[in-house]
Amino acid sequence: MSTSESTAERLIESTRELLWERGYVGTSPKAILERSGAGQGSMYHHFKGKPDLALAAIRRTAEQLRATAEGVLRGPGTPYERIEAYLLRERDVLRGCPVGRLTMDPDVVASDELRAPVDETLDAIRELIAGIVEEGKEQGQFASRLDGEEIAAAILATVQGGYVLARASGSPTAFDAGVRGLLSLLAPR
């Protein structure tokens, strides 16, 4: 197994970083080239252009986020504990969500192809949480009047919105507060 990084690989990784930091609109081919150390020609040899490279980067970021979330949510513990673990997992709060932030990018939302990995990832996590909530209801851990899909949406939204509040204030405090508030509402009595 080789440890050498191909040029295409470095282009994708640099694009992933830039998309996270600056979004699609704020990321220029030039910036990608500088960060990756690749030359002009290489980029257009490996990818058709900015949208094509961004698509590869977004797909990888989306898959990775999904794997991380599933790792926690399918872990050990009661339904409440798994949701708690998901909400409390280590996050670089001020950087925001590398997937969620793309929804504020007009060019991403305008393209079905670029938006698809974003949509599919958030949807998969939401469905997974919804199932866990239903499981918790069966076990009597959650009130039966709660709706799994709705609670799952509220949980995901709290995380995504927590990033917004944190970035607005320049501190992770509001993110943490929102998560604790939600957990206090969810806590089994």
Add this chain to the structure above:
Amino acid sequence: MSTSESTAERLIESTRELLWERGYVGTSPKAILERSGAGQGSMYHHFKGKPDLALAAIRRTAEQLRATAEGVLRGPGTPYERIEAYLLRERDVLRGCPVGRLTMDPDVVASDELRAPVDETLDAIRELIAGIVEEGKEQGQFASRLDGEEIAAAILATVQGGYVLARASGSPTAFDAGVRGLLSLLAPR
């Protein structure tokens, strides 16, 4: 009182629209000029440049959002009803929050001046909600174990994150689901 719209006024309004649609990075002076019908010279006569014009636009948008939120939250009803009214108020969900979306703009977050109105507005709404929650606790409408600040953060985050989920899927459904989920958790028993 005059009804004529000054050029400066049209520049600010056009900038507000574009910031909402495309963010700061995605909004060019040229696009502002085209939308406002103003000429190159006018813009640089009234404003020092893009950041200066954007600041005027952001301040106005922030003030307006704050007024709208306060109007609902200071309205009639029990604490729960006022929070419910805030969560259910009419929103153009797929457009997202004109203030919250700015937190995904690297140039806005990097500038203390541009970020300040965003931070102050979200903070003011959060504090207002926190007070309402505490009021509800005193009245026995909310469990005393709940923390006003934390619940307020969870409420605001659910709204901000609801926009993210909705825009990812191209439908307001997830926003509505998240709001209903949160309300079911908050509902007085």
Add this chain to the structure above:
DNA sequence: GTCTATATAAGGATAGAC
């Protein structure tokens, strides 16, 4: 206050040599 002209850099990409 507004207009037109001009300017430098960056955005985004193609062509062709090596």
Add this chain to the structure above:
DNA sequence: GTCTATCCTTATATAGAC
């Protein structure tokens, strides 16, 4: 596969006439 050269457009202003 990579490099350099070149291209056209847009971004973001400044200068100066009217």
